[in-house]
Amino acid sequence: MLDILRRIVQEVNNAADIPSALDLMAKRVRDAMGTEVCSIYLLNEEEQRYVLMASEGLKREAVGHVSLGLSEGLVGQVGQREEPINLEDAFSHPKFHYLAETGEDPFHAFLGVPVMHHGQVLGIMVVQQRDVRRFDQSEEAFLVTISAQLSAVIAHAHASGALFAQMDASADLPSFYDGLSGSPGAAIGHGVLLFPAADLASVPDRPITDISAEIALLDDALMRVRQEVRDLAERAAKSLGTEEQALFDVYLRMLDRHALPAEVIAHIRDGQWVQGALRMVVDAHVRNFEMMDDPYLRERAADVKDLGRRLLAHLQSQNRRHIVFPEDCILLGEDISAPMLMEVPRERVRGIVTTRGSRNSHMAIVARAMGIPTVVGVQNLPLKQMDDKEIIVDGFRGRVVANASAELKHQFEEIIAEEASLQAGLEKLRDEPAETADGTRIQLQVNTGLMTDINRSLERGAEGVGLYRTEIPFMVRDRFPSEEEQRVIYREQLSAFAPHPVTMRTLDVGGDKSLTYFPIEEENPFLGWRGIRVTLDHPEIFMVQIRAMLKASEGLDNLRIMLPMVTSVFEAEEAQHLIHRAWLEVRDEGLEVAMPPVGVMIEVPASVYQARALAQRVDFLSVGTNDLTQYLLAVDRNNRQVADLYNSYHPAVLHALLHVVEQAHEEGKTVSVCGEMAGEPGSALLLMAMGYNVLSMNASNLLKVKAAVRQVKVSFIRKLLNEVLAMDNGEVIASYVDLQLEKAGLSDLLRHRKNI
Incomplete structure (x- = not known):
């Protein structure tokens, strides 16, 4: 059976x-x-x-x-x-x-x-x-x-x-397709289906006798594709930072004669014509990548396919399909690579939708850097039916809408206009302090990872960086970045925000984050080898990164180092020992660098209940509410089966947050929040009422949170906190907070979480 x-x-x-x-x-x-x-x-x-x-x-x-x-x-x-x-x-x-x-x-x-x-x-x-x-x-x-x-x-x-x-062919009802948010925002436009000019799957096997001629054809195609990638990288330099441009360096390394081309040549020497040899190599790599559990490694399949198609197009001497991009273009495709995105005029792109991929794909990283609303992994989207159709991209919720009714389209048009108007109205708050109506201040910082985040953060009046994700420079390469490469990247961040503090999280891989050149294969990666566990097991990686950070801070003295996924006092002490050793090495090299403050992230229940002990040993604590909520509720928020159970207003989460800040303050240490709760006005006000010293968030949310802080009194948010702490249902708490903030005149700042 x-x-x-x-x-x-x-x-x-x-x-x-x-x-x-x-x-x-x-x-x-x-x-x-x-x-x-x-x-x-x-x-x-x-x-x-x-x-x-x-x-x-x-x-x-x-x-x-x-x-x-x-x-x-x-x-x-x-x-x-x-x-x-x-x-x-x-x-x-x-x-x-x-x-x-x-x-x-x-x-x-x-x-x-x-x-x-x-x-x-x-x-x-x-x-x-x-x-x-x-x-x-x-x-x-x-x-x-x-x-x-x-x-x-x-x-x-x-x-x-x-x-x-589908039972009624004449029906023209609105259709909703759910995926994952790749980049926040909303957009309305006409779909343009991107597909490769050459189809590798249709290439047949064909024996050859002139091996040299086939290799010469390959060399010519390689030369043309390398130039094509360099041209795209040059175009990308106008809108992307150094780190994002490194994606194109990965492409060029894959095109190196000793990388993929070497395998193609091996098949040619076995008697296969160049196009068939290319298909065999690309298919083998794609199969291997797509079978891997790790999402980062699976994304590399899209890169290999894209390069294979580009090479095949030149081998076949075919001109690419001439695509007319409308003014309001929504790019559609199974996979859209970063180079494919850069080929489209930026001013015409309103949104991006893919049926495959994840929010960690190279394309999604670039889309976030460019501020393009993006939805990825929309598995049931009928791509061929969407070409030239009007489409709504809801990057807030990770949803695509086709055949939208006039009413629904009007609602999104209002949301887009209101978002633009709201952002324009908030700009005047850039240089104002995040201070309540009765004079209580809180520091608002930003979470960064891409160089393009710097300008957006400074334009919104960020008072420093509460979380710099150092794994991004590692992700966009096909090898570990050298100490000097890291120093240059870190220096740019530290210089841009000086004299404000920049909190750099040490390499945080594992779980849902891995490196193509450093794969971690586990049955349960979220409970496995990740964060500080990886770097303590590989002090050679950790020491190089710490030395690069310290050298980058010379003359600026605004560096703070933060340790991720700490579950015990021993881990914090061991990491501090290595940091101190790196500091002494840098000092011995003649650099006058101060020992930076060192803190730990509170992300797991174990660290919640050791908050006081950890605060006694480090300089500050920072709560990562995304992982903390996930671990407290045993909910993978990327799993659609249980994603609706993920609720940062859950009583267990709120009480854990209160416990951490109370324990840290008893030891005289500052505490920040660098998860998504910090960037949502309702939860941000509750965190402020609890006594958190710093809130760090995505730059796009900073002015909204500042506006919320400036419109309330401390007495109001403390009363609200006491009321919700007495409640036992997360959904009820979320609704109650929204209701009270609406009564306080903050409805404009809450609209999108409620209506989309």
Whole structure:
């Protein structure tokens, strides 16, 4: 039975569309169970009825037309009870409702099970038989298992708006496609589908005799593609910083004669023509990367494919498709590489949507640096149908909308205009202090990682950097950056913000962050080798980074060093010992560098309960609320199955935050917050009421938080904090905070979290 189940699920997942998937499911289940009827009813929420969407055994003309109310018939009874109903004679049940249109007269035996997803009934699956008999336990278990598998297919179709629209070809209803936010913001524009000029998959094998001629063709193509990448890098230099431009250095290294080309030449020497050899090498690398669990490594597959296609295009001497980019361009594609993005006129790009990739892809990094709203990993988006269609990109929620109603489009137009207007209105606060109406100040800093963050941060009046993510310079290379390369990068950050402090987090890889040249493969990476654990196990990496930081701070003295993922006092002490050793080495080289303050991040429950002990040994604490919330609630916020359980207003999170700041202050140490809670006005005010000294956030949120701080009194936010600390439900707390801030006149600053 397990083999049958696997085959059914595989066939359904490969179906061309939802109606085909449902028809296939009904047929395969009927055959597998040896029954006479299998039907699938799905809930139409708008009509509040269960609609017969597929059936094997009932009249075909009834499909798509027959429906039952939520409490009507045995189907409605299954939905209301949210559990299977197994009857030997359906006709004798008081809830039986006869539907003449379906031709179900002769069927007595009835087994119905709910199709559920995240606690919601999406539909009902029913099997029927002429005999008066009860389906046995194994049959019931099989149908329950099948319905659980079907629920994912139905949920995807339901979310996209395709569930009932595909049954009616004339329907032109709004369609919603969920992915992941690659870069925040909203945009409206017309889709432009980017696809490669050359198709590697269509290249056949072909034997050759003149090996030298094929290698010469490869060398010529390599020369042209290298120049193409250099030209793109030059264009990128106008809008990207040094670190982001390093992405193009990675491309050039991959094109080095000793890298991918060497493998292509090896196949040519075996007698394969150059195009076939290129296909074989690219396919092998892509397969290897795509099979890897680590998201960073999977992203490298897109880079290899892009280079392969570029080389093939030159080998085939084909001109690329001439694409006309409209003024309001939404770029679409399975994968859009950073070089592909740079080929498009920046002033025309409103948004980006990909069906693959993650927020850590090279393209997403560049998109954030350029401030382009981006949604990635929109798996169920029908790309070919989106070309030249008007599309809404919701980078706040990670959602794409097609066929938007006039009302919905108008709502997003207002949001876009209000965001621009709000930002323009907030600009006047740039040089004003983050001070409450009754005179209490808090320091607002920024989280950075890209060089392009510097200007945006300074334009918004940042008072320093609360978190500089040093892993970014490591990510955009295909090797560890040297001490001097790191020193140059760090110096630029420290100089730009001097005399304000810059808190540099030491290399934080592992979990959902890895390096292509330093893979970490684990069953459970979030509970594995990450953060300080990695660098303490590799002091040679740690020492080079600390030395680079110290040298970069010469004459500026605004460096602060922060240790990630600390779970014990021992880790903090061991890291401090290495930092002190690096400082002595730098001093011995003749550099007059002060010993910088050293702090730890509070990201796991263990450090929450050791906050006081840690505060006794370091100079400051900084709470990473993203990971802390994830670990406290045991919720991976990137997992769509449980993402809705991730709630930073959860009572456990709020009480943990209060405990940390109280313990640190008892030791006379300052505490900051550098997670997303710091950049959301409601939670930022609660953190201020708790006594946090510094809030560090994305530069785009800084002025909103400053505006919120300046419009309230400390007495108001302390009263609000005491009220929510007495509550036991995170959703209630979030709603209550919004309500109170609206009453205080801050509704404009909250609008987007509520309405999008």
